[in-house]
Amino acid sequence: MLHASSRLRGALTLLLTTAALPAAAAHLELQGGRSYMDNHGANAAFVEATFAPHAIGASGKLDWSPDVSVGWIDSRDVRRYRNAEFDTSQSVALLAAGARFHYGAPDAWYRPLFFSFQVAATNHTTQALSSHYQFVSTLGWQAEHLSFQLRHVSNGGLNGPNRGETMALVGVGFDL
Template sequence: MLSLSGGAARATSVDLAAGGSVTSGQRLTSVAALDVLGTARSWKGIEVQPDMGLSYVAARRYQGGDFDRSVWVAAAGIRLPELWHHMFFSFQLGAATPRTKALSSTQQFVSSLGWSRHGFAILMRHVSNGGTRKPNLGETMLLVGVDMKTP
């Protein structure tokens, strides 16, 4: 269990997922993601949960350009853990390194829509710089994994 000092929230869930990602006109590549979620709290009548994540996007072989680089994306933001029938949405601000045509700036926006129940999770995730730097191809991922809740 993750515990932070100073009265900060303890982790209530760790999500591990893997899958594939595509970007504009390029082949599918492998991705893996880790999300550590803090204790859900009510804020103005909405349940929110701190969400810190780390994603890995594997290099695309034989693609030319800079698609032959693997990329790491670290991000932090919030999750709305119970939108409707175990569906969730998260939004994070992130940083990517190194840069590629798909993730062409250090700063990134990470948004996810998913479903989690009984330790199983499936989600769509999009990582993009929001047009702050061209090209803005982004990476769109389909991830499947496990949701390990802590007591």
Template sequence: MDSHSTAAVFVESVFKEQRIGSSRFTWSPDVSLGWIDGRAVRRFRHDRYTTKGSIGLIAGGVRLHYGDAGDWYRRLFFGFQPVLHSGRTQALSSAYEFASTIGWQGEHFSFQIRHISNGSLHEPNRGETMLLVGVAFGL
């Protein structure tokens, strides 16, 4: 948020892919549990929404892929999830938010850029943008 970094942790589960008609697109259900730590930003300490509180969140949506199994770009994905969370901060000021993710999923690792915000449905709407590095387990 506004170049003030903090720790974030997510646990995510991606379910079986389904082809969209006869196209080369597939989708998978995707659920996430997450935690974003608070931060001490002095200029917001007296505002209605501060930056001190940590946020717990739950999200569920879809992950989209394009291409066939052997294509190099097949591991790239776009994800979209509605989000519910447990607090109000300068970055996440409503009970609901939206997460958009662009990433790469390998066999055992993933790299993602995720942005969570409420799409200006409630102010303030600073949002959280993060780089996530993950380890995958086949269950």
């Protein structure tokens, strides 16, 4: 079981690391959509910041950007999980950090497509997110002020039922 002081230390470390990144090169997005565990839906919202890209390799066609997000997934009332060890009665907040990857020349038609991978910590366990640590993978398209994303959050089978959350998100963003 993760203690509150450990979660607080982790959150402060992530916050300080994020604050050290150059704010002038940040893209901030507000995202919302619907998340599903099996066929049970719930609302989801995220605030995500992506920072300046860094080239991978000599060709410079592949790059990565630091990527941090804070999210919220609403609870569900699913009768068969009431009073279970991992129920669905609580909303979940998560804090995630990782990298976003783009491929191609800056003017390539496919350049707005991206894949990101993050590691997250959650405040509650549920039937879908059954541990306090999760993996977040996202496939999306980002224009200057609009994005569409398919995101999956799961603990990768580390603990409990591992149903995961799969969501479709629409984002509105701006450069800082």
